[in-house]
Amino acid sequence: MAEKSTLSDSKSPPFVIKTVEMHTGGEPLRIITEGYPKIQGKTILEKRAYVRDHLDVFRKRLMWEPRGHYDMYGALLVEPDDETADIGVLFMHNEGYSTMCGHACIGLGRYAVDKGLVPTKSPETELIIQCPTGPVKVWVDYQGGKSGRVRFHSVPAFVFALDQEVDVPNYGRVKVDIAYGGAFYAFLPDSSLGLDLRTAPVQAVRNAATAVTEAVKKAVPLRHPEHPDLAFLYGTIITDGRDEYDPTPTVNTCVFGDASVDRSPTGSGVTARVAIQHRRGQIDPSKARQFASGATGSVMTGRPVRETRWGEFDAVIVEVAGNAYYTGTAEFTVEPDDPLKNGFLVK
Numbered sequence: 634m635a636e637k638s639t640l641s642d643s644k645s646p647p648f649v650i651k652t653v654e655m656h657t658g659g660e661p662l663r664i665i666t667e668g669y670p671k672i673q674g675k676t677i678l679e680k681r682a683y684v685r686d687h688l689d690v691f692r693k694r695l696m697w698e699p700r701g702h703y704d705m706y707g708a709l710l711v712e713p714d715d716e717t718a719d720i721g722v723l724f725m726h727n728e729g730y731s732t733m734c735g736h737a738c739i740g741l742g743r744y745a746v747d748k749g750l751v752p753t754k755s756p757e758t759e760l761i762i763q764c765p766t767g768p769v770k771v772w773v774d775y776q777g778g779k780s781g782r783v784r785f786h787s788v789p790a791f792v793f794a795l796d797q798e799v800d801v802p803n804y805g806r807v808k809v810d811i812a813y814g815g816a817f818y819a820f821l822p823d824s825s826l827g828l829d830l831r832t833a834p835v836q837a838v839r840n841a842a843t844a845v846t847e848a849v850k851k852a853v854p855l856r857h858p859e860h861p862d863l864a865f866l867y868g869t870i871i872t873d874g875r876d877e878y879d880p881t882p883t884v885n886t887c888v889f890g891d892a893s894v895d896r897s898p899t900g901s902g903v904t905a906r907v908a909i910q911h912r913r914g915q916i917d918p919s920k921a922r923q924f925a926s927g928a929t930g931s932v933m934t935g936r937p938v939r940e941t942r943w944g945e946f947d948a949v950i951v952e953v954a955g956n957a958y959y960t961g962t963a964e965f966t967v968e969p970d971d972p973l974k975n976g977f978l979v980k
């Protein structure tokens with residue numbers, strides 16, 4: 634859990650923030666373990682609003698250069714207010730605070746098991762992570778004292794719009810699908826933007842997806858079944874268009890936050906994409922589909938598990954699975970007289 638920090642000012646010594654560093658399919662996960670200031674708020678959404686409104690400088694110090702980089706991603710453990718949850722988490726990136734993050738839940742599943750935050754059971758340890766979007770059920774392979782592959786069920790995923798037409802400056806009129814997998818994403822195939830995900834430079838994918846996100850934000854007001862705070866477009870996922878079931882991986886690249894490129898196939902994006910494929914009759918519970926990241930080729934699997942409803946929406950529970958790995962630990966400091974102590978981004 635986040636602990637009290639020794640904030641640095643002219644009178645106190647520099648603060649120290651400790652982290653555990655992981656990656657899931659190449660996407661970084663900086664888990665803040667010590668040194669974050671005390672967070673106020675009863676519910677997880679109040680805590681998310683509190684860190685956004687009062688402690689944003691810590692996100693910038695840890696996500697931005699020189700301690701992070703443009704596409705850095707972090708997780709801050711907090712006390713859950715959902716009694717069924719084992720841990721609570723706030724997510725952060727280059728621009729703000731995500732509502733859900735599948736790659737982080739995969740890493741945090743292993744971390745919770747390895748740190749003894751939950752009682753372990755073989756062959757799988759189960760835990761619930763309270764995310765801003767709601768409770769996420771996580772199962773961690775646990776055999777011979779070692780944590781391994783992780784699968785999770787997020788909150789119900791639903792399709793918000795299919796074949797929604799939008800005008801995207803410089804790219805023309807395109808059709809997007811919009812779906813929620815703990816966060817809202819717009820989806821469209823690379824061909825409709827004149828790109829080929831297999832060969833396009835990452836900057837071209839970043840620019841095109843960002844243009845789509847901006848256009849959809851302007852054109853399509855979103856509704857979340859429970860919380861207006863969660864009704865925003867988090868990013869755009871460009872796919873290879875191979876949505877019909879096939880045993881080989883389909884490729885997608887997610888661009889979220891302030892044009893951050895996910896190195897992983899995007900757990901919440903896979904959740905939302907499976908909801909679309911399910912609605913179109915392209916996937917069923919007997920078929921786990923492989924989703925590969927356009928950035929690194931890393932793979933997650935996704936499949937629909939059961940149908941449900943959430944508010945006005947037909948929804949589906951989706952199972953996503955993937956692997957996370959440790960890359961190290963860190964101890965970050967800030968010197969009061971460092972002119973760049975609060976972080977910067979070079980775009």
Ligand SMILES: O=C(O)[C@H]1NCC[C@@H]1O
Nearest residue numbers: 733734735736899900901
């Ligand atoms: O896997 C995910 O769901 C996340 N990865 C970065 C963007 C999303 O929050």
